Structures are given as structure tokens and as C-alpha cells.
Amino acid sequence: MLILVCAICALGVLQIFSATRDTRFTEAWWKQAVWILAGFIALWIGTLIDYHTLLGQAYVFYGLSVVTLAGTFVIGMTAFGSRRWIGTPSYHIQVSEFVKLVIVLLVARYLSELKGDQLELRDLLKLAGLVGLPLIMVMIEPDLGTALTFVPILAVGVFLAGFRWQYAVAILIIVAVAAPAAYFVVLKDYQRSRVVSFLDPSQDPKGSGYQVIQSKIAVGAGALWGRGVTKGTQTQGRFLPVSQKDFIFSAFAEEHGFVGVIVALGLYFLLLMQIVQNAQTASDKAGMHICMGVAALLLFHVLVNVGMVVGRMPVTGIPLPLMSSGGSNIVAMFLMLGLVNNVRLRRFVN
Amino acid sequence: MKLHVDREGEQESANQLLRDDPKFAAQKIAFFQYVTVAVFLFLITGFWDLQIRNPEVYQERALENSVKSIPVLAPRGKILDRDGRVIVDNHSSFSLYLSRENLKMEHLRPIAEGLNLDYDSLVARVRRFQSRGAPQYEPIAIKEELTPGELAFVDSHKDANTFPELEVVHVQHRLYPHDGLAAHVIGYVGEVSEAELNDPEFARFHQGDVIGKDGIERQYNDILMGVDGQRRVEVDSFGNERHVLDDKEAVPGHNLQLTIDLDLQAVAELTLENRRGAVVALDPRTGEVLAMVSRPAFDPNLFAGRIRSKDWKVLLDNPDHPLLNRAIQAQQAPGSTFKPIMALAGLETGAIDDNFRISCGGGGTFYGRFFKCWGKHGGVGLHEGLVHSCDTFFYNVGNRLGIDRIAQYAEMVGYGHKTGIDLPHEAEGLVPSSKWKIRNFRERWYPSETISVAIGQGATTVTPLQMAAAIGGIAVGGMWFQPHLVSEGAHLMPARRAEVNLENIQKVISGMSGVVNEPGGTGVRAHLPGIEVCGKTGTAQLASNDLLKGTSYGLTHKDNAWFVGFAPRQNPEIVVATLFENGEHGQLAAPIVRDVLKAYFDKKARLAQPSPQIARVPTGLLQPPAPLQPAAPAPATSAAFNQ
Numbered sequence: 004m005l006i007l008v009c010a011i012c013a014l015g016v017l018q019i020f021s022a023t024r025d026t027r028f029t030e031a032w033w034k035q036a037v038w039i040l041a042g043f044i045a046l047w048i049g050t051l052i053d054y055h056t057l058l059g060q061a062y063v064f065y066g067l068s069v070v071t072l073a074g075t076f077v078i079g080m081t082a083f084g085s086r087r088w089i090g091t092p093s094y095h096i097q098v099s100e101f102v103k104l105v106i107v108l109l110v111a112r113y114l115s116e117l118k119g120d121q122l123e124l125r126d127l128l129k130l131a132g133l134v135g136l137p138l139i140m141v142m143i144e145p146d147l148g149t150a151l152t153f154v155p156i157l158a159v160g161v162f163l164a165g166f167r168w169q170y171a172v173a174i175l176i177i178v179a180v181a182a183p184a185a186y187f188v189v190l191k192d193y194q195r196s197r198v199v200s201f202l203d204p205s206q207d208p209k210g211s212g213y214q215v216i217q218s219k220i221a222v223g224a225g226a227l228w229g230r231g232v233t234k235g236t237q238t239q240g241r242f243l244p245v246s247q248k249d250f251i252f253s254a255f256a257e258e259h260g261f262v263g264v265i266v267a268l269g270l271y272f273l274l275l276m277q278i279v280q281n282a283q284t285a286s287d288k289a290g291m292h293i294c295m296g297v298a299a300l301l302l303f304h305v306l307v308n309v310g311m312v313v314g315r316m317p318v319t320g321i322p323l324p325l326m327s328s329g330g331s332n333i334v335a336m337f338l339m340l341g342l343v344n345n346v347r348l349r350r351f352v353n
Numbered sequence: 354m355k356l357h358v359d360r361e362g363e364q365e366s367a368n369q370l371l372r373d374d375p376k377f378a379a380q381k382i383a384f385f386q387y388v389t390v391a392v393f394l395f396l397i398t399g400f401w402d403l404q405i406r407n408p409e410v411y412q413e414r415a416l417e418n419s420v421k422s423i424p425v426l427a428p429r430g431k432i433l434d435r436d437g438r439v440i441v442d443n444h445s446s447f448s449l450y451l452s453r454e455n456l457k458m459e460h461l462r463p464i465a466e467g468l469n470l471d472y473d474s475l476v477a478r479v480r481r482f483q484s485r486g487a488p489q490y491e492p493i494a495i496k497e498e499l500t501p502g503e504l505a506f507v508d509s510h511k512d513a514n515t516f517p518e519l520e521v522v523h524v525q526h527r528l529y530p531h532d533g534l535a536a537h538v539i540g541y542v543g544e545v546s547e548a549e550l551n552d553p554e555f556a557r558f559h560q561g562d563v564i565g566k567d568g569i570e571r572q573y574n575d576i577l578m579g580v581d582g583q584r585r586v587e588v589d590s591f592g593n594e595r596h597v598l599d600d601k602e603a604v605p606g607h608n609l610q611l612t613i614d615l616d617l618q619a620v621a622e623l624t625l626e627n628r629r630g631a632v633v634a635l636d637p638r639t640g641e642v643l644a645m646v647s648r649p650a651f652d653p654n655l656f657a658g659r660i661r662s663k664d665w666k667v668l669l670d671n672p673d674h675p676l677l678n679r680a681i682q683a684q685q686a687p688g689s690t691f692k693p694i695m696a697l698a699g700l701e702t703g704a705i706d707d708n709f710r711i712s713c714g715g716g717g718t719f720y721g722r723f724f725k726c727w728g729k730h731g732g733v734g735l736h737e738g739l740v741h742s743c744d745t746f747f748y749n750v751g752n753r754l755g756i757d758r759i760a761q762y763a764e765m766v767g768y769g770h771k772t773g774i775d776l777p778h779e780a781e782g783l784v785p786s787s788k789w790k791i792r793n794f795r796e797r798w799y800p801s802e803t804i805s806v807a808i809g810q811g812a813t814t815v816t817p818l819q820m821a822a823a824i825g826g827i828a829v830g831g832m833w834f835q836p837h838l839v840s841e842g843a844h845l846m847p848a849r850r851a852e853v854n855l856e857n858i859q860k861v862i863s864g865m866s867g868v869v870n871e872p873g874g875t876g877v878r879a880h881l882p883g884i885e886v887c888g889k890t891g892t893a894q895l896a897s898n899d900l901l902k903g904t905s906y907g908l909t910h911k912d913n914a915w916f917v918g919f920a921p922r923q924n925p926e927i928v929v930a931t932l933f934e935n936g937e938h939g940q941l942a943a944p945i946v947r948d949v950l951k952a953y954f955d956k957k958a959r960l961a962q963p964s965p966q967i968a969r970v971p972t973g974l975l976q977p978p979a980p981l982q983p984a985a986p987a988p989a990t991s992a993a994f995n996q
Contacts, residue, residue, distance in 0.1 A: 215419075220414045302389055313403055
């Protein structure tokens with residue numbers, strides 16, 4: 004697993020280096036390398052402390068998370084029109100990244116404590132409420148993408164715990180009804196335009212549709228073998244928006260082509276399978292839930308981010324784990340991998 | 354199951370249960386794996402679609418995004434005078450181009466507003482390029498001489514998100530001497546017009562090319578015009594160049610040296626200041642044009658870019674027709690300047706001889722009609738006839754010659770035909786003959802009509818250049834060289850040599866010397882101390898004076914004054930003809946020629962004893978306006994525009 008992680012991170016650093024060449028982010032690649040080192044320490048810490056101990060404190064972490072999220076509204080700094088960060092412009096953390104981790108722990112703890120084979124409606128609503136609170140808080144920041152990442156953790160957890168199919172139907176109906184309402188009431192204008200431009204990128208070629216169009220051009224131009232490191236005009240010419248962050252895979256696809264894409268996606272796939280395998284071999288239900296929560300989160304990130312790059316998902320602004328530059332995301336991801344490792348190392352305990 | 358309880362206690366049983374837990378979800382985990390596979394397949398098909406099925410489409414668009422073709426405009430060659438001094442130079446400026454590869458019509462309105470351009474004419478211009486089917490990479494010039502403010506506007510709007518089609522190109526614009534110095538000789542440049550592109554002569558040009566439109570600029574366009582290059586560059590999304598893909602360098606045009614002498618030209622310009630007319634100075638030994646002036650002049654700098662229709666209208670509506678090059682296009686009756694040719698014709702044909710004398714009592718009656726002389730000259734022979742410009746004498750000469758022999762000699766000196774000077778639109782003038790009359794009027798020539806022709810009136814017209822060439826040819830003994838402005842590499846017609854008796858020529862020249870140097874000569878005002886100037890005045894009526902007297906028409910249509918002179922009498926080096934429109938009398942044109950001749954001989958004397966102090970160019974006359982060097986926009990300004 005560590006080898007896979009290292010390989011993905013290496014691709015990420017290389018791509019950040021290439022994408023930020025000759026820009027004011029030139030130093031981003033070694034910053035990223037430093038963050039990855041920090042990540043490995045986080046991974047080590049995540050491995051060191053028995054996950055049961057962490058699970059024990061899940062509610063404390065949860066409480067802390069909610070308080071901190073509330074704190075970002077008060078003391079958080081604003082960038083790109085949303086309050087997501089705590090700290091100074093040069094050193095800051097994105098709280099919601101770590102909340103993901105807490106949600107994983109919380110769901111694992113809650114579901115592993117259940118007695119029955121199936122979730123009762125009461126349990127379901129309770130859990131949904133627990134997850135829903137921070138979700139709504141993050142959504143208000145506003146950071147819809149990150150907020151949505153909480154959903155698959157909950158969904159996969161609930162799915163694994165088992166529940167009556169009627170509930171599933173009911174939830175689907177509620178979502179079907181609530182979605183249009185949410186579209187017009189909850190979503191902000193820019194978020195709505197992102198959905199519109201996802202459905203029809205040519206409608207608004209200079210706005211958010213521009214990002215998708217440019218990304219597709221970049222990916223397509225990469226063709227089979229790619230245009231070579233630092234040779235992609237879309238990436239190098241900065242036609243790609245945030246090519247070291249959200250659209251890093253687009254830059255990667257331009258410069259490394261279909262072959263590179265298969266390799267990178269293959270690495271992610273193997274990593275996911277590793278995590279799932281750890282879930283299968285976990286020594287207890289809680290361990291399984293932790294692994295599957297992380298797997299669900301990772302899969303969701305890959306699906307939404309990479310899907311966005313090829314124009315098959317709306318632009319949500321969530322990073323590609325392990326490749327995109329960004330400290331909070333890297334450290335949080337490594338912490339989660341640490342948890343998975345934690346579960347793996349303790350599979351023969353007892 | 355409480356996980357945080359002490360695990361030492363109920364370890365055994367609890368562990369048993371815990372170990373079973375994952376197995377319980379094994380099927381569901383397998384399902385998750387299938388979902389994962391599905392997600393990855395879904396993503397890979399996305400890449401397959403873009404990268405394998407039709408990558409060309411996207412590669413094309415990536416190119417469109419990032420590659421810009423920027424014209425590299427070749428500067429035109431400079432135009433130099435005979436001493437190598439610059440008459441026409443270039444100056445650096447910035448022009449705005451629209452790159453057509455990523456041009457969007459809906460951008461034109463904001464661009465037009467941002468740069469104070471007329472939207473409709475901008476659209477029309479773009480459409481014209483499109484309809485011409487000019488290649489995509491050929492951009493459209495939409496504004497010249499950008500100001501720093503306009504540069505800042507472009508700089509802050511040329512990114513991929515706004516108007517990526519904007520391109521600032523460094524160009525070398527024509528810089529002409531001001532005050533219209535030699536304007537008619539030089540001509541001007543301009544963008545090739547729609548009508549011209551349909552003309553085979555201009556077929557080799559492309560829409561948007563700047564070509565010579567008139568004068569030397571047009572005549573020698575192919576020498577002066579360079580070959581434009583092109584640079585293909587990769588740009589980033591802000592429109593900044595990242596690197597050059599290929600660079601086809603522009604080949605600058607060649608410099609062109611004229612036979613014009615700037616010193617002489619400047620003096621000639623000054624002599625005609627605020628007058629209408631023309632001055633032509635030739636070297637009769639070679640045909641080289643030393644000076645050529647037409648006044649009023651225009652400012653060719655108005656044409657250096659694309660002339661504004663307002664300026665153009667002013668020039669066209671001016672009743673003095675400043676665009677007309679009078680030196681080669683004004684066709685006027687030569688008046689008495691025709692008399693030396695009459696004299697030569699008379700002597701050569703034997704119509705008169707040295708002993709031929711008449712008595713001038715103020716005119717003579719021919720074919721029942723009285724023809725007036727401008728004075729009463731008494732007994733007049735050939736010499737006196739020329740010196741005093743006696744009309745009565747030449748009425749008789751003409752009568753003896755007959756129209757066709759007059760025409761023969763007029764054509765011998767070059768009248769009625771283009772001189773072949775290397776300028777466009779030369780007029781050929783007119784030499785009437787009996788054939789001409791029948792051809793044009795279906796009527797025979799009446800001998801009475803010959804009488805006016807004999808003194809340079811009637812249908813005869815000549816241009817100032819023709820006159821200089823004609824008299825210059827007589828001055829050098831009957832050899833006419835093709836007048837020209839460029840010697841180097843010119844394909845000149847061989848000089849025409851006429852079989853004339855040199856003694857007869859000497860008699861004519863002696864008369865012309867008398868005009869200037871003898872008391873009572875009509876051209877004494879052209880006298881120069883120390884140099885024997887020969888010449889002839891001419892006062893050409895525009896219409897019969899009797900009819901016009903007292904009418905307002907008579908005021909605006911005063912007689913044209915001519916003077917043609919050469920010097921020195923032995924081995925002439927320079928011949929100058931001047932037309933002073935509405936100058937009333939040839940005597941008034943004489944000083945113009947004298948000043949030009951004086952400038953010529955003064956300069957010659959200076960060069961004979963070189964002294965740096967005097968040999969300097971009269972810079973005041975030739976000082977070009979300080980070249981505009983548009984400064985790059987300050988970053989602060991462009992930042993301000995961004996907001």
C-alpha cells in the first residue's frame with residue numbers, strides 16, 4: 004500500500020512541478036513534497052495509536068469538529084468567496100478536510116455499536132443527523148464539494164450495516180423531491196451555473212463552462228502518449244484553471260496521455276482494492292467500517308474529480324487525493340491511510 | 354458492543370464476535386468492489402473518448418488556443434536624394450491587429466468601444482477580409498499609431514478569457530518630409546484598396562498590404578516594399594508570448610536613390626511658396642531630374658497609415674487640386690516658350706533664313722484676320738524676334754511653315770508624347786496637326802489656325818517636364834534624354850538624336866541668351882552674374898483676353914506664366930522649366946528659374962572649394978517631425994484597466 008501511495012504522490016509532485024513552472028507557484032512542488040513528508044508522519048501517527056482508542060474518542064473529535072467549523076465562521080479567512088480556512092494567509096488549514104476523517108471514525112463507531120443485523124429507522128435518522136450537521140455547516144461555508152464527500156461515507160457505512168430496502172426507496176424519493184428544491188433554494192448562483200455548464204459547457208464558454216472545455220481540450224490533446232512533461236500547451240499556457248489543484252489530472256492527462264492515465268488510475272484502483280482488502284481482513288466490524296469509509300471517500304473523490312476532468316461530472320472543486328497540491332488535504336488523507344494501516348496491522352491482534 | 358471498554362476482560366467472547374463481523378459484510382464489500390470497477394471503467398471510457406477516439410479535434414483546439422500568428426512587417430526601403438541624404442524615412446509605432454484565428458464577431462463591439470473605433474466600419478472591414486478568402490493566419494490591422502492608453506487597454510484585454518484576438522504589432526510607418534517637400538515626386542503609400550485588388554496590376558498583393566499608391570512609392574514599389582515575415586508563437590491564456598514556434602523574418606525593402614538634389618528641391622519649393630505651379634530641373638546631358646516641385650502640395654504623412662475619409666475629402670475638394678502633380682500633369686499652352694522651337698523649325702526647313710525680317714507694327718493680318726502682337730517691335734529678325742518675343746515675327750514663320758511642319762518639329766523635341774519619366778500618370782500634352790484635326794473633329798485644318806499655334810497658343814499644350822526636356826535637348830545640340838528620377842538599374846530609352854544643323858541651334862540659343870542678357874530682353878530677371886543663362890519667357894492665355902476683360906472670370910483666370918532656362922550657354926548642365934499658374938506674365942516666372950539656377954551654381958562653387966560650414970544641408974527645411982516612440986504602457990495603468 005505504501006508503495007502505491009508513494010507512486011501516486013510522486014506523479015502528483017512531478018505534475019505540480021510541471022504545471023507551475025514559470026508561474027508564481029513555482030515552489031509549490033517542493034512544498035508538496037514537504038507536505039507529503041508531513042503526511043507520512045501523520046500516517047505513522049495514525050498507525051501508532053490503536054484505532055480502538057481513536058474510536059473511543061470519536062464523539063470528542065466530532066464535538067471538536069463542530070466547534071471548529073463554527074469557529075471558521077467567526078475567525079476563518081475568506082478566499083474565493085468562501086470561509087474555509089483557519090489561520091493566516093501563509094499558513095492555514097482547511098478544517099473540513101479533517102472533518103472527513105472524523106466522519107469516518109464517527110460512522111464506524113456508531114455502526115459498530117449497533118446490536119441488530121439491520122439499522123432501525125431511528126438509528127438511521129440519528130446517524131444522518133450526526134453527519135448532517137457538519138455537512139450543512141460546510142455547505143454554508145460554502146464548500147459544496149467537500150460537504151458532499153461526507154455522503155458516500157455515510158451511504159457506504161449504512162449499506163454495509165444493512166437496512167430495509169424500503170428505507171432506500173424512501174430516501175431515493177425524498178432526494179428526488181428535494182433535489183430540485185435544493186437546486187433553487189440552497190445552491191448559490193455560481194453553484195447553479197456550474198450545474199448548468201456541466202450539462203452544457205458550450206452555453207457559457209467563458210465562465211465555469213470554460214474550465215470544463217479547457218480541461219477536455221487538454222485531455223484530448225494528450226492523445227495516446229501525451230505531449231511530454233512541461234510540453235502541454237494547455238497546462239503550460241495556463242489555459243487550464245488551477246492546474247496544480249483541482250484540474251491536476253487534466254494537466255497530467257495532457258502531458259502523459261492515455262497511457263499515463265491508465266497507469267495513474269490503475270494505481271488508484273490498486274490502492275482502493277488494498278484498502279478494501281484490509282476491510283475484509285479487519286479484525287472487527289469497526290475496523291472494516293473505517294477501511295470502507297476511507298475507501299468510499301477515496302472512490303468518491305476520484306470519481307468526482309476525474310469525472311469533472313473529462314466533463315462527466317460537474318465542477319465541484321474537490322481535489323484529487325494524493326496528487327493535488329494542498330497541505331490539509333494531503334495530511335488528512337495520510338491520516339486516513341494511517342487508520343487503514345492501523346486496522347491492517349491489528350488484524351491478527353488477539 | 355462497547356469498544357472503549359476494557360478489552361482485557363471479556364476478551365475471548367468479544368473477539369469471537371468481532372472477528373465474525375467483517376465476514377458478515379463480505380458480499381456487500383464485494384459489491385463495493387464491483388462498483389469501484391464500474392467507476393473506473395466509467396472514467397476510463399471518458400478518457401478513451403477524448404484521447405483515443407478523436408484526439409485530433411482537441412489537439413486542433415489546443416493549437417487554436419495557444420498558437421498565434423503575428424505578422425512581422427517588413428519596413429519599406431528609404432528614399433534618398435542624389436547625395437544619399439534621406440528624403441523618406443520610417444518611424445516606429447505600434448499597430449493593433451485582429452488575429453483571425455480566434456476572432457469572435459461578438460467581441461468587435463466592446464473592442465470598438467474600448468478603442469474609439471467606428472463599430473460599423475470595423476465590422477465591414479472584417480467582413481471584407483473574410484469575403485476575400487484571405488488565409489486565416491493573415492491578421493487585420495484595425496488601428497495605427499496606438500497611444501499608451503490604447504496599448505494599456507489592449508494589454509489588459511488580450512487574455513484568453515477576454516479578447517485573445519488582439520495583437521499589437523510593431524510597425525515601421527512612413528515618415529515623409531513635412532510641408533509637402535517633394536510630395537508629388539515621392540507619392541505616398543496606403544493600404545491596397547478593394548478596387549485595386551480586382552485590378553491585375555495589383556493581383557500579387559494581399560488584403561491589408563500597404564503599397565505605394567502614387568509617385569516613386571508606386572513606381573518603385575517592388576524595390577521599396579519588403580517581404581513581410583511571420584512569427585508563430587505559443588501564447589498563454591493571458592495572451593503573453595511563451596516561445597516562438599517559427600520565425601519567418603521580414604526582408605526589408607531596398608533603399609532607393611533618386612536623382613533629386615535636396616538642396617535644389619528645397620530652393621525650388623521655396624520659390625513656389627504660396628503659388629500654384631510647377632518647377633522642373635533636369636540635367637540635359639543625362640535626363641536626370643534634379644528637382645521637381647508642384648504646388649500646392651499635400652502632406653503625404655496623412656496617407657502613411659490609412660487616410661481618414663475626412664482628410665481625403667479636404668484634399669479632393671480643394672479647388673487648387675493639391676494632389677495633382679503639375680510638373681507632369683498640368684497640360685497648358687506653352688505660349689512664347691514655343692518660339693525657339695518655331696525658330697529652329699523655320700531655319701531647319703528653310704522656311705526662313707538669316708535675312709528673313711519683318712516689320713512689327715503691333716500685329717499682322719493673316720487670312721483676313723488681324724493677329725495682335727503684344728508690342729510694336731519695328732523691324733524684327735530672328736534674334737530680335739526671340740529676344741523681344743515678337744509675335745508678329747513668329748506669325749509669319751508659322752504661316753510659312755504650315756501646321757504639319759510645326760507639328761513635326763514640336764514632336765521632334767518631345768511634345769505630344771510622354772517623356773517616359775518614371776512616375777505614374779504622366780500626361781502627354783497635345784501637338785495639333787491636320788491629321789489630329791481630322792481625326793478628332795472630322796474637319797480639315799484651316800491655315801488661319803496655324804497663326805496662333807505659331808506663338809504657342811491654340812490647341813497646343815505641354816507639361817512643365819516636357820518643356821524642360823525639350824529645351825534641354827536643344828541646349829545640348831539636339832539630343833533628348835529620357836527624364837528619370839532613378840538612375841541606378843534604370844532601363845532608359847536611348848537618347849533621341851535629331852539631325853539638326855548645329856549652326857541653326859546656335860542661332861536659336863543666341864536668341865535665348867539675348868532674352869536674359871540683352872537689354873530689353875523679356876527674361877532679364879533671370880540674369881545671373883558670371884553665368885550665361887539662356888531662356889525664354891512665355892505668357893499663355895487661358896482664353897482670349899478681350900473676352901475676359903472686366904469679368905470676374907478674368908481675375909481668377911489670369912494668364913499662365915512660363916519660363917524655361919538653361920545654363921551655362923556653353924556645355925549646359927541644367928535646364929529649368931517653371932509654370933506659374935495665373936502668374937500673368939512670363940517675366941514673373943523668370944526669377945523662379947533664376948533662383949534654382951543660382952542654387953545649383955552656388956552649390957557647385959561650394960563643392961569646388963569644400964568648406965564644412967557652408968556645405969551643410971539646409972536642415973531647417975528637411976527636419977522631419979520627431980519620430981513617435983510610443984512608450985510601453987506602465988504596469989500601473991494596465992492594472993487600473995483590469996478593474
